Amino acid sequence: MRTVAVVGASLAGLSAARSLRKQGYDGRLVVIGDELHRPYDRPPLSKEFLAGTLGEADLSLETDDEDLRAEWLLGARAAGLDRAERAVRLADGREVRADGIVIATGAVARTLPGSEGLAGVHTLRTLDDARALRDELAGGGRLVVIGGGFIGAEVASTAYALGLDVTVVEAAPTPLAGPLGATMGDVVSALHVDHGVRLLCGVGVKGLSGERRVDAVLLEDGRSIPGDIVVVGVGARPCVEWLEGSGVELDNGVKCGADGRTSLAGVVAVGDCANWYDPRAGAHRRVEHWTGARERPDAAIATLLAGGAVEPGVPRPPYFWSDQYGVKIQFAGHAAAADSVTIEAGAADDRDVLAVYRRAGVPVAVLGMNQPRLFTRWRKQLAATSS
Numbered sequence: 001m002r003t004v005a006v007v008g009a010s011l012a013g014l015s016a017a018r019s020l021r022k023q024g025y026d027g028r029l030v031v032i033g034d035e036l037h038r039p040y041d042r043p044p045l046s047k048e049f050l051a052g053t054l055g056e057a058d059l060s061l062e063t064d065d066e067d068l069r070a071e072w073l074l075g076a077r078a079a080g081l082d083r084a085e086r087a088v089r090l091a092d093g094r095e096v097r098a099d100g101i102v103i104a105t106g107a108v109a110r111t112l113p114g115s116e117g118l119a120g121v122h123t124l125r126t127l128d129d130a131r132a133l134r135d136e137l138a139g140g141g142r143l144v145v146i147g148g149g150f151i152g153a154e155v156a157s158t159a160y161a162l163g164l165d166v167t168v169v170e171a172a173p174t175p176l177a178g179p180l181g182a183t184m185g186d187v188v189s190a191l192h193v194d195h196g197v198r199l200l201c202g203v204g205v206k207g208l209s210g211e212r213r214v215d216a217v218l219l220e221d222g223r224s225i226p227g228d229i230v231v232v233g234v235g236a237r238p239c240v241e242w243l244e245g246s247g248v249e250l251d252n253g254v255k256c257g258a259d260g261r262t263s264l265a266g267v268v269a270v271g272d273c274a275n276w277y278d279p280r281a282g283a284h285r286r287v288e289h290w291t292g293a294r295e296r297p298d299a300a301i302a303t304l305l306a307g308g309a310v311e312p313g314v315p316r317p318p319y320f321w322s323d324q325y326g327v328k329i330q331f332a333g334h335a336a337a338a339d340s341v342t343i344e345a346g347a348a349d350d351r352d353v354l355a356v357y358r359r360a361g362v363p364v365a366v367l368g369m370n371q372p373r374l375f376t377r378w379r380k381q382l383a384a385t386s387s
Helices: 011-022 127-137 150-161 182-194 290-305 372-386
Strands: 003-007 028-033 071-074 078-082 087-090 095-097 100-103 107-109 142-146 165-170 198-201 205-209 216-219 224-226 229-232 236-238 267-269 274-278 283-286 319-324 327-333 340-347 352-359 362-369
Touching: 003 011, 003 095, 011 028, 011 290, 100 290, 127 150, 127 229, 142 150, 150 165, 150 182, 150 319, 182 198, 182 362, 267 290, 290 319, 327 372, 340 372, 352 372, 362 372
Parallel strands: 003 028, 003 100, 028 071, 100 267, 142 165, 142 229, 165 198
Antiparallel strands: 078 087, 087 095, 107 236, 205 216, 216 224, 274 283, 319 327, 327 362, 340 352, 352 362
16 A cells, blocks of 8 residues: 545544554555644543633644654545545545545534524534633523533533533433433433533423524423523534445445445545444444544554455444543443443442443443442453453
């Protein structure tokens, strides 16, 4: 391989570039990113950076002495993939021809229809998003968070600590029921109520009111929630539109094998846009977590460099963490696979708990709230059981 193009310059793309060099690739390496920024860490955007306790320099994912001998094309959006020419087409008309291609274009935050151009309405996915939201929160006022998932919960927690009046609106009966299951989702989301943050569940959002700037969130049950600032945290969609017609199979992102290989030879996918096959579940899963973006590129690059000749391993169970209201929340595995959940340590009412999810008596997931040591032991056990 003379040239490898990594399309995406966030954590997954950077991890892929690092893995290429670590695994002995010494050819031309081109990293393409649609943002102007060098790779930065996203998890602090909703927490320390938003609170003003962490600066932009602290977000850098690169070390001062790191040199990947890469060509960086930043502020360059991928617009298409020509499989016949082995070329990535950019929106500005340029092309990057490559023998190997790593798709790492991530995901973009979903927006609320009708909110375009209305001041005070934010999503939080990029550094620029976080800058804009941080400046608004500094002025105080009433914040309404639409969506009780992890991003929404972390923003609510940060805004509460900054002294804002905060309301969280969640369409589902129980926030976080998808990733954590209803029982533990209820326990974790109760952190809002513990701290005096209003939590409205089981009601959808009809729209927003305001002429030039938002002044309220209108609910489907007829209520109106006053708000000076609105954060929309209703998930993200994979950035794969540029691959339509390329021959890369798409299905909730880029459909991949257990090692990141796609339907096109010489093309692999990693990160939030990659829908990897999970041998444990016998199904594809798209994992939008920091740890997966850091770890899985090693397997994908091994596959790319070997031309698909290596036998895929079993990816570690997905792991993610969240910090809310001073509580460290950690989770590994798949809650949806469980038929029972038991509390092994601590007490749910104290938000200091270790819960194990099982299927037919076998652990398939574990949740910790302020239980880092015990959680780490269970996470290792879960990985050993699943391999």
